[in-house]
Amino acid sequence: MTTAALPLHPPAPPLAAARTDISRPRWERPAFAVLLLATAVLLLWDLGASGYANSFYSAAAQAGSESWKAFFFGSSDAGNSITVDKPPAALWPMMLSVRLFGLGAWQILVPQALMGVGTTAVLYASVRRQFGPAAALISGAVFALTPVAALMFRFNNPDALLTLLMTVTVYCVLRALDGAHTKWLVWAGVAVGFAFLTKTLQAFVILPPLALLYAVCAPTRLRRRLGQLALSGLAMVVAGGWWVAIVELWPAASRPYIGGSQNNSFLELTLGYNGLGRINGEETGSVGGGGARAGGGGGGGMSWGETGIDRLFSSNIGGQISWLLPAALILLVAGLVVTWRARRATDSLEGMARAAFLAWGGALLITGLVFSYMQGIFHEYYTVALAPYVAALIGMGIAVLWEERGGRAASLTLAGTLAVTAYWAFVLLGRSTGYVSWLRWAVLVAGLGTALVLPFAARLGKRAALGVAAVALGTALAGPLAYCLTTVTTAHTGSIVTAGPAVAGGRGGPGGMRGFGPGGEGQQGMPPQGMPQGGGAPNGQVPGGQAQNGQAPGAAGNRPTGSARSERFGGGPGGMGGGMGGLLGGTKTSAEAKAALRVDADKYTWAAAAVGSQNAASYQLASGEPVMAIGGFNGSDPSPTLAQFKEYVKAGKIHWFIGGGTEASGRGVGTGAGAGETGTAARGAGGPGGGTSSAIQTWIQANFKASTVGGATFYDLTSPTSGTS
Numbered sequence: 001m002t003t004a005a006l007p008l009h010p011p012a013p014p015l016a017a018a019r020t021d022i023s024r025p026r027w028e029r030p031a032f033a034v035l036l037l038a039t040a041v042l043l044l045w046d047l048g049a050s051g052y053a054n055s056f057y058s059a060a061a062q063a064g065s066e067s068w069k070a071f072f073f074g075s076s077d078a079g080n081s082i083t084v085d086k087p088p089a090a091l092w093p094m095m096l097s098v099r100l101f102g103l104g105a106w107q108i109l110v111p112q113a114l115m116g117v118g119t120t121a122v123l124y125a126s127v128r129r130q131f132g133p134a135a136a137l138i139s140g141a142v143f144a145l146t147p148v149a150a151l152m153f154r155f156n157n158p159d160a161l162l163t164l165l166m167t168v169t170v171y172c173v174l175r176a177l178d179g180a181h182t183k184w185l186v187w188a189g190v191a192v193g194f195a196f197l198t199k200t201l202q203a204f205v206i207l208p209p210l211a212l213l214y215a216v217c218a219p220t221r222l223r224r225r226l227g228q229l230a231l232s233g234l235a236m237v238v239a240g241g242w243w244v245a246i247v248e249l250w251p252a253a254s255r256p257y258i259g260g261s262q263n264n265s266f267l268e269l270t271l272g273y274n275g276l277g278r279i280n281g282e283e284t285g286s287v288g289g290g291g292a293r294a295g296g297g298g299g300g301g302m303s304w305g306e307t308g309i310d311r312l313f314s315s316n317i318g319g320q321i322s323w324l325l326p327a328a329l330i331l332l333v334a335g336l337v338v339t340w341r342a343r344r345a346t347d348s349l350e351g352m353a354r355a356a357f358l359a360w361g362g363a364l365l366i367t368g369l370v371f372s373y374m375q376g377i378f379h380e381y382y383t384v385a386l387a388p389y390v391a392a393l394i395g396m397g398i399a400v401l402w403e404e405r406g407g408r409a410a411s412l413t414l415a416g417t418l419a420v421t422a423y424w425a426f427v428l429l430g431r432s433t434g435y436v437s438w439l440r441w442a443v444l445v446a447g448l449g450t451a452l453v454l455p456f457a458a459r460l461g462k463r464a465a466l467g468v469a470a471v472a473l474g475t476a477l478a479g480p481l482a483y484c485l486t487t488v489t490t491a492h493t494g495s496i497v498t499a500g501p502a503v504a505g506g507r508g509g510p511g512g513m514r515g516f517g518p519g520g521e522g523q524q525g526m527p528p529q530g531m532p533q534g535g536g537a538p539n540g541q542v543p544g545g546q547a548q549n550g551q552a553p554g555a556a557g558n559r560p561t562g563s564a565r566s567e568r569f570g571g572g573p574g575g576m577g578g579g580m581g582g583l584l585g586g587t588k589t590s591a592e593a594k595a596a597l598r599v600d601a602d603k604y605t606w607a608a609a610a611v612g613s614q615n616a617a618s619y620q621l622a623s624g625e626p627v628m629a630i631g632g633f634n635g636s637d638p639s640p641t642l643a644q645f646k647e648y649v650k651a652g653k654i655h656w657f658i659g660g661g662t663e664a665s666g667r668g669v670g671t672g673a674g675a676g677e678t679g680t681a682a683r684g685a686g687g688p689g690g691g692t693s694s695a696i697q698t699w700i701q702a703n704f705k706a707s708t709v710g711g712a713t714f715y716d717l718t719s720p721t722s723g724t725s
Contacts, residue, residue, distance in 0.1 A: 028133040032124060035137055039120045039144040042488060043113035043153050048105040049491040052621055053156045055586045056495060056633060057091060058108050059617030060084050061156070063626065064095030065103065071095050073247070075256045076613055077626040079605040079653075082639050084613070085260025085269065085632060087243065089197035090158035103624070112160040116153030119164045120144055123388050126171040129178070130353045131399040138473065139395030146387040147483035147499035148320040148380070155492060158199045159384050165195035166206060167388040170359050173210045177355050180220035182228050189232035193239025200274045202385070203240075205370055209362025217355055244270075257639035259613070259632040264639070281375035304378045311372040312383065319428050319500045321383035321390070323480045325368075327421045328390040331397020332361040334413050338400050356396060364389035380498045402469065406458040415454040418472050422447020425479035431503040436482055446475045494586070495614065586618035590710025597623035597656065605648075608656035608714075611635045611693045619658060628654065631693035638692045645696050649717045657700050659713030 052058035056076075060083075064071035067078040074088025075081070084091070093111040101107045120140045128136035143149060152159045172188035175181065188210075195203030211229055218225045247255070247266050261269040269275075276282070305311070313322050339354035367385055371378065397417075404410035422444050429440035450472045457465045483500035597607045597619060607625035610616045616629035630645075631637050640648065648654050703722065704715040 025133065031133070031137055035124065035140045035144070036117055036121060039140070040113065040117050042144060042150060042484065043116045044110070045488045047109050047113060047154055050109065050154065050493055051105045051491070053105070053109060053154075053493055054495055054497075055493075055617040055621055056613050057084065057094070057156045057158075059613070059620045059627075060088075060091050061094035061098050061108055062103050062621060062624070064088075064091060065098035070256075073256050076259065076616065076629045076632075077606065077620060079626040079628065080256040081606065081628040082257040082613075082632050082637065083259045085273065086158055086199060087197040087266070089194055090161045090199070093161070094156060103621075108156050109154060112153050112156055115160045115164045116144075116149065119149075119153075119167050119388060122164070122167045122171050123391060126167075126174060127356075127392055127395050129174070130349070130356050131396050135395040135399035137395075138398055139391045141477065142324060142394045142480075143387055143391035145477050145480045145484050146321065146323070146384075146391065147480055147487055148384045149387040150484040150487045151320075151492065151497060151499040152381050152384040154488065155381075155497060157381065159381060162195055162199045162202065163384050163388060165191050165198060165203070166363070166385060169195070169206065170210065170363055170388075170392075173214060174352075174356055174359055176228070177214060177218055177359075178352055180218045180224070180228070182231060185214065185228050185232040186235045189235030190239040193236040193241070196236075196240035197243055200270045201278075205367050206363040209366055210359060213355060213358050213362065217351070217358075219351075257632075257637065259629075259637060259639075260634075262638065278376035278378075279370075279374050304376065307373050307375055309372055312368060312386075315431055315503050316498070317380050317383060319431065319483055319503060320380050320498065321386050323425060323428060323483075324390055324394055324421060324476065325386075326424055327417045327476070328364065328393040328397070330413065330417045330420065331401070332357060332364070332393050334410075334417075335393070335397050335400050336361070338404065338410075353396075353400070357393070360389050360392040360396070364393065379496055381496075398473075405454075405465075408455070411455040411457065414457075414472075415451040418447055418454060418476065419451040421476045422451070425476070429479055429482075432501040433504055435486075435501045439478060439482055443475055443478050446471065450475060586614040587712070589618055589622035590712070592710030593619065593658075593712050593714070594623045596709050596714060597625050597627070600655070601625040603652075604655045605653040606655070608658050609645075609654050609717075610658040611697065615658070627658075630696055635693050640696075641692055642695045642699060646699070652718065654717050657704070657715040657717055659697075659706065659715065 060070070060074055060076050063075050063078045063080075067075070067080065069075070069080055070078050071092070072088070073080065074083045074086070074091050076084055093115075094108050097107045097111050098104075120143055123143055124136040124140045126136075127139045149163075152163070169188050169191040172184045172191060176184035176188060192203050192207065214229060215222075215225055218228070220228075244266055247258070252264055258264050258266050258269055260273045262272075272282075305314070305316070311317060312325060335357040336354065339350050339357065341350075364386060367389065371382060371386075398414075401410045401414050405414065425447070426440045426444040429435065429443065450468060453468050454472065457468050460468065486501055487499040601607045601623070605626065606628040607623060608616075608619060609628035609630055610619060611630045612635040613629040613633040616627040620627040628640075628648075630640070632639060700715050700717070703720050704717060705719070705721050706713050706715055708714070
């Protein structure tokens with residue numbers, strides 16, 4: 001294979017003119033419209049079934065719709081006690097939607113779905129420029145049918161916006177390379193800056209390969225290249241730093257506490273809990289204690305699963321992202337081989353094609369390696385960041401090799417790639433016992449059979465060759481499509497969600513913990529009683545926050561309040577239970593509790609307070625009134641201090657403190673009078689600030705009388721049993 005044989009576009013005119021002269025086939029615009037429409041339907045289908053999805057972020061969206069201060073800081077409640085543990089960019093679209101259209105599941109989740117459609121469009125535009133509309137359509141379809149993408153663009157975690165902005169970044173860098181345009185490189189910096197305001201340091205992961213690519217390959221002199229990169233860096237700092245500067249300069253006493261930090265500092269949060277702590281596992285204040293390497297074993301890592309090069313192919317993660325990951329890696333190598341003789345600079349069509357492989361491939365490799373070896377908190381859904389990189393490489397690689405299919409090397413590479421993909425789909429589908437059992441065999445037989453025909457595709461007529469290509473593509477996408485359909489027809493709530501069905505060998509717990517957390521039943525990787533090995537919930541329930549027994553949490557008008565997985569952690573519906581139930585999945589809120597929270601609510605800054613953001617969020621979303629999250633998400637932040645909390649109570653700013661309750665099964669999980677300290681007190685010790693939430697609870701229990709309201713333990717902070725101190 002030679003670059004001279006690469007017929008991506010006619011090479012005669014200058015590069016810019018060649019792109020202008022590219023004729024659009026008549027089928028392109030309708031096909032592109034169908035792609036976007038199909039993506040929108042997939043992401044919007046029965047979207048409301050997931051209710052508030054992750055109530056942690058939904059409560060912040062509700063708060064920001066009522067308070068511009070909460071909007072700016074990303075506060076968990078309109079009283080501005082504490083922020084979420086991320087910067088607020090991902091919250092702003094949700095907050096605006098709720099402000100405009102009112103609070104509801106669709107108002108919160110539609111912006112995420114639209115981000116998915118936008119990511120598909122940007123990916124299409126990027127791939128089309130060098131490889132044509134067919135390659136772009138393939139890339140768009142692969143992205144839309146990536147199971148973890150179908151999950152996260154229907155959910156309200158920050159990963160949806162982050163993925164969109166990372167895709168925009170690669171697109172802008174490639175536009176800048178095509179003629180050394182400063183404007184596009186600056187826009188890339190702006191995209192990274194806003195990505196930083198979405199999920200902090202993860203935005204910077206793809207910068208090294210992209211910056212190196214531009215520094216080496218941009219078609220201009222070195223001095224200008226370096227100057228352009230400096231301008232892009234400045235744009236990044238401005239776009240991402242203005243909010244940080246305001247927050248750090250704002251008097252701490254008049255702004256909410258920075259959730260997730262131990263010193264009320266966003267910089268500390270960025271560099272610690274959300275930064276280096278994710279890499280080395282030293283996450284002070286995290287779920288499970290932070291900083292304590294529990295069971296890292298030979299594979300390293302904390303309690304978030306084994307690290308290693310095969311992590312992305314493991315039981316719990318493989319079905320999320322890895323269906324076409326082997327194919328993407330093969331096609332990356334093949335694409336670089338085809339274009340390797342191109343000049344270093346990108347002032348040729350072949351040079352730009354090679355740059356595209358380097359850009360998307362570099363982003364995939366560095367992100368994949370970070371995910372594979374990071375020892376801190378790692379959830380399956382993080383892998384959505386890889387989806388556009390995999391999709392781009394699939395579309396580009398197929399286009400290049402298909403054009404060269406007359407050569408033996410190209411045709412055999414295509415055949416081998418399909419065979420590997422079919423076999424890997426066979427393996428992944430086999431991990432879910434009884435899941436569409438016929439499909440795995442159909443994919444394997446069709447894939448291997450078509451792979452035998454592909455080497456002869458060049459000898460077939462045009463229609464026959466296209467038919468073979470269509471069968472090959474359909475075979476490769478059949479498994480991911482099945483997982484996507486399962487995903488979009490299942491409700492997902494709580495903090496930890498996964499796409500597709502339950503899998504054998506999948507890890508239970510947050511991100512695949514070996515044990516089931518403090519207070520949980522499982523030890524040394526064994527699941528709690530009643531839960532099958534592999535972390536799947538019993539009776540066909542699907543882990544990862546999905547509905548139980550096929551019933552959507554939002555059924556019968558009820559807002560979803562938890563997840564199958566998080567409720568198995570020993571907490572669950574009753575409220576602040578042992579283990580991590582309330583932390584990860586929130587609590588169920590009775591009609592009596594909602595009514596109590598609304599009584600004279602306008603007289604108080606906070607209608608109530610509860611330990612842990614998910615607990616507080618559940619009551620806040622149910623009642624519509626601000627609820628203070630003591631200790632932030634993990635219950636381990638030193639916010640508020642005991643002295644501050646006493647002052648709030650003395651000033652009459654908080655009506656209720658909500659303790660725990662009892663699950664429908666009768667298992668005690670409360671922390672009220674007579675209840676064991678099985679929940680928040682033990683959980684609050686997870687980090688340096690954990691003693692604060694425990695001290696607040698102890699003080700409340702000693703000075704205020706408990707009453708049961710709708711199964712939950714309420715303390716009326718306006719009626720002390722004796723003089724408080």
